[in-house]
Amino acid sequence: MSTLKVENLTKEYGDVIALDEVSFEIEDEFAVLLGESGAGKSTLLRCANGLTDPTEGAIYLDDEEITGSQSDVGMIFQQHNLVDGVSAYLNALTGSLDHVSLVRSLFQWQPREDKLRALEALETVGLLDEAHQRVSQMSGGQQQRVGIARALVQDPRLLLADEPVASLDPASAETVMGYLRKAAMEHNVTALVSLHQVNIAAHFGDRFIGLRDGEKLFDVGRDELTPELIDELYGSVETVGLAETDDGGAPEEADAVEELLEESRRVEA
Numbered sequence: 001m002s003t004l005k006v007e008n009l010t011k012e013y014g015d016v017i018a019l020d021e022v023s024f025e026i027e028d029e030f031a032v033l034l035g036e037s038g039a040g041k042s043t044l045l046r047c048a049n050g051l052t053d054p055t056e057g058a059i060y061l062d063d064e065e066i067t068g069s070q071s072d073v074g075m076i077f078q079q080h081n082l083v084d085g086v087s088a089y090l091n092a093l094t095g096s097l098d099h100v101s102l103v104r105s106l107f108q109w110q111p112r113e114d115k116l117r118a119l120e121a122l123e124t125v126g127l128l129d130e131a132h133q134r135v136s137q138m139s140g141g142q143q144q145r146v147g148i149a150r151a152l153v154q155d156p157r158l159l160l161a162d163e164p165v166a167s168l169d170p171a172s173a174e175t176v177m178g179y180l181r182k183a184a185m186e187h188n189v190t191a192l193v194s195l196h197q198v199n200i201a202a203h204f205g206d207r208f209i210g211l212r213d214g215e216k217l218f219d220v221g222r223d224e225l226t227p228e229l230i231d232e233l234y235g236s237v238e239t240v241g242l243a244e245t246d247d248g249g250a251p252e253e254a255d256a257v258e259e260l261l262e263e264s265r266r267v268e269a
């Protein structure tokens with residue numbers, strides 16, 4: 001159970017305003033950051049992870065201001081950032097490196113509870129049977145699941161993921177997102193995930209925050225994410241490469257999103 005509060009967050013890089021007074025609060029939710037390239041998604045996640053200092057405003061995790069890298073914030077990257085030559089298990093174990101050094105983890109001189117946590121995390125992402133496989137021999141989707149396990153071993157209060165499935169094929173992307181959501185739910189962790197793929201976002205998110213040119217365009221729940229909002233967020237159809245229907249009506253992806261949303265509402269009803 002955790003609350004992430006983003007308060008009037010502004011980040012400037014010289015003349016570029018990457019984030020402009022963005023505010024929202026998420027609590028025990030699986031929230032998705034949407035927006036086209038350059039909208040400010042990565043900058044917001046970097047501020048939430050303490051990797052970047054805001055120019056103005058602040059981010060709070062359970063009322064404590066985030067000021068610098070925090071061990072209770074787990075981060076999942078697009079390029080898994082794993083150690084290739086070693087097993088999934090040892091990679092997961094490195095999630096607890098705030099407690100002990102890399103050398104100790106490689107020689108497995110690690111507390112028993114950390115080892116158990118690494119195995120439990122691999123089980124959460126469906127990789128317990130592959131624990132001793134080298135990550136270099138795993139698929140991109142499996143590697144990303146190891147990345148999720150590693151973040152879980154940190155025992156985080158907040159999970160952040162920056163385009164975690166951008167480099168995966170659609171089927172693997174769905175699988176990885178399923179495990180990411182399961183990981184957040186099972187561990188009661190608030191999650192903030194940036195995604196390009198609107199259909200995947202609609203399938204997995206509880207909450208959607210749309211950024212455009214560094215400003216918050218919307219902050220809506222599952223029932224309120226409409227094709228019109230998506231259109232407004234991405235501007236022209238060409239911008240996101242969506243196909244327009246023959247009659248010039250709603251883009252095909254917007255229709256697909258609406259269908260997905262209806263389906264998830266039916267399932268929840």
Ligand SMILES: Nc1ncnc2c1ncn2[C@@H]1O[C@H](COP(=O)(O)OP(=O)(O)OP(=O)(O)O)[C@@H](O)[C@H]1O
Pocket residue numbers: 013016017018035036037038039040041042043044
């Ligand atoms: N270190 C930096 N120095 C200067 N400008 C930066 C830096 N990082 C980001 N920017 C600028 O800030 C704006 C927001 O970038 P950001 O990477 O947060 O967007 P994004 O939504 O994550 O885009 P993408 O989906 O392409 O990663 C962009 O105009 C970008 O060029």
